[in-house]
Amino acid sequence: MRRPLGCLTGTAFIAAIGALVLGLGLAVVSGNGIFSPGALNAVTGQESRGGVRSHADLATRCDACHTAPWDASRMADRCLACHTEVGEEFSSGSGLHGLMATGGQCRGCHTDHHGLTASLTVANPSGFPHARTGFALTAHPIRGEGGSFSCSDCHVTSLTTFSVATCRDCHQHLAPAKMTPHVETFGERCLACHDGIDTYGAAFAHLTWPLVGGHVQAACGSCHAGARDLVALRDTSPACISCHRQNDIHAGRLGTSCETCHSATSWSDATVDHDRTTFPLTGRHVGLACQLCHVNQQWTGIGTTCVACHARDDAHQGRFGTGCGTCHTTAGWADATFDHSKSGFPLTGAHAAAPCQACHANGVFQGTPTTCASCHSKPATHIGSFSSCGTCHTTTAWLPASFRAGHAFPMTHGGAGSVCSTCHPSSWGSWTCTHCHSNSVMAAAHSGIAGYSSTGCVRCHPTGASGG
Numbered sequence: 001m002r003r004p005l006g007c008l009t010g011t012a013f014i015a016a017i018g019a020l021v022l023g024l025g026l027a028v029v030s031g032n033g034i035f036s037p038g039a040l041n042a043v044t045g046q047e048s049r050g051g052v053r054s055h056a057d058l059a060t061r062c063d064a065c066h067t068a069p070w071d072a073s074r075m076a077d078r079c080l081a082c083h084t085e086v087g088e089e090f091s092s093g094s095g096l097h098g099l100m101a102t103g104g105q106c107r108g109c110h111t112d113h114h115g116l117t118a119s120l121t122v123a124n125p126s127g128f129p130h131a132r133t134g135f136a137l138t139a140h141p142i143r144g145e146g147g148s149f150s151c152s153d154c155h156v157t158s159l160t161t162f163s164v165a166t167c168r169d170c171h172q173h174l175a176p177a178k179m180t181p182h183v184e185t186f187g188e189r190c191l192a193c194h195d196g197i198d199t200y201g202a203a204f205a206h207l208t209w210p211l212v213g214g215h216v217q218a219a220c221g222s223c224h225a226g227a228r229d230l231v232a233l234r235d236t237s238p239a240c241i242s243c244h245r246q247n248d249i250h251a252g253r254l255g256t257s258c259e260t261c262h263s264a265t266s267w268s269d270a271t272v273d274h275d276r277t278t279f280p281l282t283g284r285h286v287g288l289a290c291q292l293c294h295v296n297q298q299w300t301g302i303g304t305t306c307v308a309c310h311a312r313d314d315a316h317q318g319r320f321g322t323g324c325g326t327c328h329t330t331a332g333w334a335d336a337t338f339d340h341s342k343s344g345f346p347l348t349g350a351h352a353a354a355p356c357q358a359c360h361a362n363g364v365f366q367g368t369p370t371t372c373a374s375c376h377s378k379p380a381t382h383i384g385s386f387s388s389c390g391t392c393h394t395t396t397a398w399l400p401a402s403f404r405a406g407h408a409f410p411m412t413h414g415g416a417g418s419v420c421s422t423c424h425p426s427s428w429g430s431w432t433c434t435h436c437h438s439n440s441v442m443a444a445a446h447s448g449i450a451g452y453s454s455t456g457c458v459r460c461h462p463t464g465a466s467g468g
Contacts, residue, residue, distance in 0.1 A: 039115055108122075165188075213264030222243065249297060253301065260273075409458060433458075
């Protein structure tokens with residue numbers, strides 16, 4: 001018969017039971033201290049949680065934090081049962097815990113049993129996702145990564161608290177000349193603009209509105225005056241007038257689109273595309289200096305008529321009105337033309353080739369009479385005979401002339417052949433039949449006719465016929 005192994009003998013069972021009883025006894029006597037890896041933290045909180053002021057108050061109540069292997073709950077559940085505010089941060093996704101952790105990770109950052117005053121938070125700067133707090137450590141590398149900062153440099157009193165005065169005081173010491181105007185312009189809420197990556201720091205490229213020309217050296221506050229956070233910075237108007245209204249020498253007369261004429265280089269390098277205005281520049285106007293028309297920098301409200309600028313140069317002294325464009329162009333004064341067909345006296349015949357001064361003597365154009373006699377004096381033979389030259393003459397030439405209207409007596413009478421002087425030897429207005437017909441003969445032939453007169457022949461002979 002084989003003998004049982006030593007660990008299964010009666011003596012072994014008795015020894016095991018004795019050791020168990022001894023252990024339980026020691027646990028009771030020591031308050032379970034025999035199983036504890038160390039003393040619990042005794043730092044008291046600001047308020048009591050279920051009658052507990054510190055973890056040390058739970059030294060005899062291991063099950064307040066630790067759960068049995070068969071229990072459905074976990075240690076993290078026990079943590080949140082006391083630290084309810086942390087659970088609310090997890091639920092809402094707010095606060096430090098809501099941003100950086102989940103409900104089942106308490107032991108990843110917090111531990112105990114390291115002594116009465118030991119920290120309950122495991123500080124592992126190298127692995128801490130500081131960017132989730134809204135402030136990255138890109139520009140402030142910690143010593144654990146070869147940098148020059150430690151957590152306590154910024155979190156002076158506690159890792160969970162931070163005072164913005166820390167930023168201000170540190171940077172004021174490093175760069176006082178820069179910080180003083182910076183704080184005056186943007187205030188002391190550093191984290192309202194700065195994210196630790198230096199997105200809006202010294203290396204900011206201003207790509208959304210590139211700084212060129214005179215803007216390169218401009219102080220930030222000259223454009224971003226009163227901005228106290230990123231929203232205000234980004235809402236700054238890019239319009240020139242928003243910053244330069246007080247320097248507008250045009251006093252608003254040219255509107256608010258400064259960039260139409262000016263560039264960022266300087267105000268004096270102004271250019272304007274006059275073709276986009278109501279008065280495009282052509283001819284001699286193209287090369288003129290702006291101030292010749294825009295006297296005293298008056299850019300709007302000036303007249304666009306020729307006479308507005310050229311009244312002092314008017315060789316006609318106003319005698320031809322103010323419509324210079326009727327005859328002149330911007331090519332020059334000498335290239336004057338006039339479409340007489342649009343006037344009250346269209347030029348026809350010989351008039352079309354006549355020089356202007358033939359009718360417009362001494363440069364007088366307006367008010368020139370339109371009657372023929374005003375330019376063409378009547379010959380002595382016409383004086384008192386005809387009321388209008390046009391009765392006989394045309395603009396083609398003085399001769400040949402004709403007279404038809406009102407000449408009731410045949411102009412071919414007696415073989416005259418329309419030669420006026422046959423009947424009108426001395427004057428167009430005077431004539432008698434006796435020029436051709438002897439008065440004595442005619443008197444004898446008409447003796448006995450009542451009312452006969454040698455000058456009244458046409459009363460009885462209206463057509464010159466002998467029969468009346």
